[in-house]
Amino acid sequence: MNRGFWRSGDPLVWTAAGALALCLIMLFGLVGLVAFRGLAYFWPAELVQLELADGSLVVGQVTGRERIPAPGGTGAAARGRIQLKVGNRDVYGLDFRWIEEDLITGWSAPPELAVVERLEQGDAYGVPVRLLQDGEVAAQGDEILERLPAMLAEAAALRRELRRLERDVVGDINRRIEAARLALVRLERQAGGGAASLQGVDPHQEAAARGQEAAARHREAIARAQAQYEQVLQEIAALRRQLSGRTLVLALAGGSELSVDVASIVRIYRPNAMSPGEKLGFYAAKLWEFLSSEPRESNTEGGIFPALFGTVLLVLIMTVAVVPIGVLAAVYLKEYARDGWFTRALWIAIRNLAGVPSIVFGIFGLGFFIYGVGGSIDRAFFPERLPAPTFGTGGILWASLTLALLTLPVVIVATEEGLAAVPRAAREASYALGATRFETVWKVVVPGAMPGILTGVILGIARATGEVAPLMMTGVVKLASELPVDGLFPFIHLERKFMHLGFFIYDLGFQSPNVEAARPMLFATAFTLLAVVLVLNGAGIGLRNRIRARIEKAGPG
Amino acid sequence: MRERFGRSVWQRQFENGEFLEEECQVTPVPLRTASLRVVGGGREHAGPAGRGPNAHASVNGAAGPAGTAIAVEGLSVRYGETEALSGVTMEIKKHRVTAFIGPSGCGKSTLLRCFNRMNDLIPGAQVSGRVLFEGRDIYAPGVDVTELRRRVGMVFQRPNPFAMSIFDNVAYGPRLLGLKKRQVEERVVESLQKAALWDEVKDRLRAPALALSGGQQQRLCIARALAVGPEVLLMDEPCSALDPISTSRIEDLILSLKEQLTIVIVTHNLQQAARIADETAFFLAGRLVEFEETAILFARPVHPETERYVTGRFG
Numbered sequence: 001m002n003r004g005f006w007r008s009g010d011p012l013v014w015t016a017a018g019a020l021a022l023c024l025i026m027l028f029g030l031v032g033l034v035a036f037r038g039l040a041y042f043w044p045a046e047l048v049q050l051e052l053a054d055g056s057l058v059v060g061q062v063t064g065r066e067r068i069p070a071p072g073g074t075g076a077a078a079r080g081r082i083q084l085k086v087g088n089r090d091v092y093g094l095d096f097r098w099i100e101e102d103l104i105t106g107w108s109a110p111p112e113l114a115v116v117e118r119l120e121q122g123d124a125y126g127v128p129v130r131l132l133q134d135g136e137v138a139a140q141g142d143e144i145l146e147r148l149p150a151m152l153a154e155a156a157a158l159r160r161e162l163r164r165l166e167r168d169v170v171g172d173i174n175r176r177i178e179a180a181r182l183a184l185v186r187l188e189r190q191a192g193g194g195a196a197s198l199q200g201v202d203p204h205q206e207a208a209a210r211g212q213e214a215a216a217r218h219r220e221a222i223a224r225a226q227a228q229y230e231q232v233l234q235e236i237a238a239l240r241r242q243l244s245g246r247t248l249v250l251a252l253a254g255g256s257e258l259s260v261d262v263a264s265i266v267r268i269y270r271p272n273a274m275s276p277g278e279k280l281g282f283y284a285a286k287l288w289e290f291l292s293s294e295p296r297e298s299n300t301e302g303g304i305f306p307a308l309f310g311t312v313l314l315v316l317i318m319t320v321a322v323v324p325i326g327v328l329a330a331v332y333l334k335e336y337a338r339d340g341w342f343t344r345a346l347w348i349a350i351r352n353l354a355g356v357p358s359i360v361f362g363i364f365g366l367g368f369f370i371y372g373v374g375g376s377i378d379r380a381f382f383p384e385r386l387p388a389p390t391f392g393t394g395g396i397l398w399a400s401l402t403l404a405l406l407t408l409p410v411v412i413v414a415t416e417e418g419l420a421a422v423p424r425a426a427r428e429a430s431y432a433l434g435a436t437r438f439e440t441v442w443k444v445v446v447p448g449a450m451p452g453i454l455t456g457v458i459l460g461i462a463r464a465t466g467e468v469a470p471l472m473m474t475g476v477v478k479l480a481s482e483l484p485v486d487g488l489f490p491f492i493h494l495e496r497k498f499m500h501l502g503f504f505i506y507d508l509g510f511q512s513p514n515v516e517a518a519r520p521m522l523f524a525t526a527f528t529l530l531a532v533v534l535v536l537n538g539a540g541i542g543l544r545n546r547i548r549a550r551i552e553k554a555g556p557g
Numbered sequence: 558m559r560e561r562f563g564r565s566v567w568q569r570q571f572e573n574g575e576f577l578e579e580e581c582q583v584t585p586v587p588l589r590t591a592s593l594r595v596v597g598g599g600r601e602h603a604g605p606a607g608r609g610p611n612a613h614a615s616v617n618g619a620a621g622p623a624g625t626a627i628a629v630e631g632l633s634v635r636y637g638e639t640e641a642l643s644g645v646t647m648e649i650k651k652h653r654v655t656a657f658i659g660p661s662g663c664g665k666s667t668l669l670r671c672f673n674r675m676n677d678l679i680p681g682a683q684v685s686g687r688v689l690f691e692g693r694d695i696y697a698p699g700v701d702v703t704e705l706r707r708r709v710g711m712v713f714q715r716p717n718p719f720a721m722s723i724f725d726n727v728a729y730g731p732r733l734l735g736l737k738k739r740q741v742e743e744r745v746v747e748s749l750q751k752a753a754l755w756d757e758v759k760d761r762l763r764a765p766a767l768a769l770s771g772g773q774q775q776r777l778c779i780a781r782a783l784a785v786g787p788e789v790l791l792m793d794e795p796c797s798a799l800d801p802i803s804t805s806r807i808e809d810l811i812l813s814l815k816e817q818l819t820i821v822i823v824t825h826n827l828q829q830a831a832r833i834a835d836e837t838a839f840f841l842a843g844r845l846v847e848f849e850e851t852a853i854l855f856a857r858p859v860h861p862e863t864e865r866y867v868t869g870r871f872g
Contacts, residue, residue: 425717429778431678433730433785434707443729448720550722550765 038527041520042286044271044279047113047125051106059125059253060084087125091258095122096516111273117266119296122517124260126250134245148268155243155263162239169232176225180218185384187215299508300518304525306480310498311532313484317400318464323457326411334419335441354409362470365402370394390495394475396484397494402474407460418452419445451544458540465533468502476503501529626651626789626819627672632686634667641667645845654815656834657823663840665823669791673709674702710787714794716774718766723758726766726777730785744784752780753810772803792822808833827867831855839863
C-alpha cells in the first residue's frame with residue numbers, strides 16, 4: 001500500500017504543482033504590489049481632517065497604517081498608527097507624519113479642502129480663502145475656484161514661453177557662440193601649423209590674411225549672439241514679472257495661513273468634493289501627465305517621459321546592433337565553421353559569457369567603447385572641442401552597444417538552437433534542387449530558424465530593458481536636459497546622455513532627498529518599466545507568431 | 558544566373574571534347590525554358606512533345622550509349638568503416654521507371670543518393686567507381702554538383718516541403734535559376750499541373766505548404782523537383798509515409814511522368830514495384846543481385862535470394 005502510494009507518483013506531482021503555485025504567488029504578488037501601488041498614485045485620494053486628543057487639527061492623506069509593537073511583551077493590547085501625508089513642506093518641514101490611532105478623537109472629510117499641486121515644495125493642503133492681485137484682494141471663497149483655472153492656464157502658457165526662451169532660444173544662441181568659438185580654435189590651430197610649414201612666403205601671407213578675415217567674422221558673430229542674449233534675458237525678466245504678482249492664500253488646519261504664488265501652481269482640486277466621473281477624468285489627466293511630461297522636484301513629481309523615451313530608444317538601438325552581429329556569428333559558427341575543439345571551446349565561452357555580471361560589461365563598455373573608441377573619435381574628428389569630450393564620454397550609443405554585447409550570447413545561443421531545429425530534410429531538399437550551401441543557408445535554414453532567432457531577441461530585450469548597472473558607467477543620468485532625438489540637425493544625437501526607467505527607479509529609491517515623497521512615483525515608474533518590457537516583448541512575440549503562422553499553420557485560402 | 562548556368566554547361570562540354578555540332582545549333586537552357594513555356598500555356602500534354610526531341614538530340618549527341626540515362630561502373634560506397642555498396646554495375650534506361658528493391662540496409666538508398674551526389678553531404682562517405690550521367694562521370698573533378706542536382710532531381714521518403722507557402726516551395730528552384738517573375742510563375746503553374754496538384758491548391762497558393770495533407774505534400778515535393786526541369790527523378794521510398802489512396806495517386810503520377818523523365822524509385826513495397834516499374838533491381842547486403850525487366854524478375858528470378866525475397870520468405 002505504502003509502496004504503491006510512492007510508486008503512483010502522486011507525491012511528486014503534488015510537489016511539482018506546489019512549486020508552480022509558489023512561483024505564481026511570488027510573481028503575482030510582485031506584479032500585483034507594483035501595479036496596485038503604482039496605479040493608485042494617480043487616484044485623487046481623500047483629504048481627511050483629524051482632531052487629536054490635544055485639541056489640534058491635522059489635514060492630510062492617509063498613506064499607510066501599521067501596528068506598533070507593544071513594549072514589554074505581548075500582554076498589552078496592540079495599538080495602531082497611521083501615516084499621514086500632511087503636505088505643506090515649506091510650513092511643517094516634513095510632509096509626512098505618524099499619528100497614533102489612540103490619539104485621534106475626530107475624523108472628517110470636509111469638501112472645501114483643496115489640494116494645491118505646486119512646482120516646488122510639493123503639495124499644499126488647505127482651504128483657499130483669498131486670491132490676491134498685487135496685494136489687493138481679487139476674489140474670495142468659492143469665487144476663487146472659478147477664477148483660478150483661467151489664471152493657471154495663462155500661467156502655464158507663460159511658463160511654456162519662458163521655457164522656450166530659456167531652453168531653445170538661449171540654447172540656440174549658446175550653440176552659435178560655441179560654433180564660432182570652435183571655428184576660431186580651428187583657425188588658430190591652422191595658423192600655427194601653417195606658420196611652421198610655410199615660412200613667410202606670399203601664399204602664406206595671403207592665407208593668413210584670409211584667416212584673420214574669417215576670425216574677425218567669427219568674433220563678430222559671437223558679439224552679435226551675445227547682444228541677442230542680453231535682449232533675451234530682458235524678455236525673460238519681463239515674463240517673470242508678468243508671472244508674479246498673484247497670490248493664493250490657503251487657510252491651514254490649526255488656523256495659520258499659507259501664501260502660494262499662483263505662477264507656481266500646477267493644478268488645484270478638491271478631492272472630497274469630486275464625483276467618481278471627475279475622479280476618473282482626473283486620473284486620466286494625471287496618468288497622461290506622468291507619461292508625457294518631464295520630472296520636477298528632483299524626480300519626485302511630474303512625469304517620466306525622458307526616461308521612458310530613453311529606455312525605448314536604448315533598447316531599439318541595442319536590438320539593431322545585436323541582431324545582425326549575433327545572427328551572423330551564430331550562422332557562421334553553426335553552418336560554416338568546422339566542428340573542432342576550437343569551435344566547441346568557442347561555444348562554451350559564448351554560453352558562459354551570458355553569466356558574466358552585467359557590471360563587468362559596464363566596465364568594459366567604459367574602457368573600450370567610451371575611452372577607447374569614443375576617445376579616438378574625438379581626437380580624430382572633434383579635436384577643437386578637446387578637452388571637453390564629445391563621444392569620449394557616456395552616451396546612449398555606448399550604453400546601447402554595451403547592452404548589445406551583454407545580450408549577444410543570448411541571441412547567439414538562441415539562433416544556434418533555432419538553426420539546429422531546422423530539419424535536415426529541409427536542407428537536403430534545398431541541395432537536391434541544385435542550391436549551393438550559401439543559398440540553402442540563407443533561403444531555407446535562416447528563415448526556418450526565424451522563430452528561434454526572434455525568441456532569442458525577445459529574451460535579450462527582456463534582459464536588457466531591466467539592466468541598470470552597466471548603464472551607470474556608460475552614460476545614464478538622473479536628469480537629462482535634452483532628449484537624444486530632437487529637431488536640431490542631425491536629429492539623432494547618439495552621443496548625448498540619457499535617462500532610463502531602471503536608473504530612475506534606483507535614483508528615486510536610494511538617492512532621493514525625500515524618499516517618502518518619492519515612493520508613489522517609484523511604484524508608478526516600476527510599473528511603467530514592467531509595462532515597457534511587456535510591450536516590447538509582446539511586439540516580439542507577436543512578430544514571431546506571425547512568422548510561425550505564415551510558415552506552419554494554414555491561413556484562410 | 559541563367560546565363561551562367563548555360564555557359565558552364567557549354568564550357569565543360571567544350572573542355573571535355575564533347576562539344577558537338579548538333580548541340581551547337583541550340584542553346585540548351587533557353588530552349589528548354591522556351592519549351593516549358595509552351596507547356597505552361599497549353600496543358601501538360603504539350604510537355605513531352607515539346608521537350609522530347611530536344612532531350613533526345615542531346616542523348617544522341619552525348620557520348621553515352623543511346624537510351625541510357627545513368628551508367629554505374631563498379632561503384633562502391635563506404636561510410637567510415639562500413640561498406641554500404643560494393644561493386645555495383647548497371648545501366649538505367651531513359652524514360653523508364655526503374656525500381657530498387659531489397660531489405661533494409663541493402664544499399665539501395667545509398668546507390669540512389671550517389672546519382673545526384675547527395676552522399677557528399679554525409680561526413681565520412683567515400684565513393685569509388687564511376688557513375689556516368691549522360692556519358693559524363695559525375696564524380697570527376699570539376700563537376701558542378703549544383704548543376705548535376707538540377708538535372709537529377711530527388712524526392713525524399715518523408716514529404717519535406719519548406720516552411721514557406723505552396724507557391725514559394727515550387728518557385729524555389731526556378732528562382733535559384735534566376736528566372737524572371739513571370740517565368741517563375743509559369744513554371745510553378747506548369748509543375749503543379751504535372752504533379753496533379755494544381756486543381757487542389759490553385760486557390761490557395763499563398764497558404765503554408767505544411768498545412769497540406771501528407772499526400773499533397775509529397776506531390777508538392779514532386780512539383781518542386783519538376784520545376785527545375787530535371788531529366789532524371791530519383792524517388793527514395795516516396796510513398797512509405799503515405800496512406801493507400803495517396804500512394805495510388807503518386808503511382809499514377811509516376812506513370813504519367815515517365816514520358817518526360819527517367820525515374821528511379823526505391824521502394825519497400827513489392828506490389829508497388831510490380832505495378833509501376835519497367836525494370837527492377839534487387840539488392841542484398843550492398844550488392845546488386847539481380848536486375849531485370851520487372852515482369853521477369855518477379856515471375857522467373859534467376860537467383861534463389863531474389864526468389865526468396867519476392868515471394869516474401871525473408872526481408
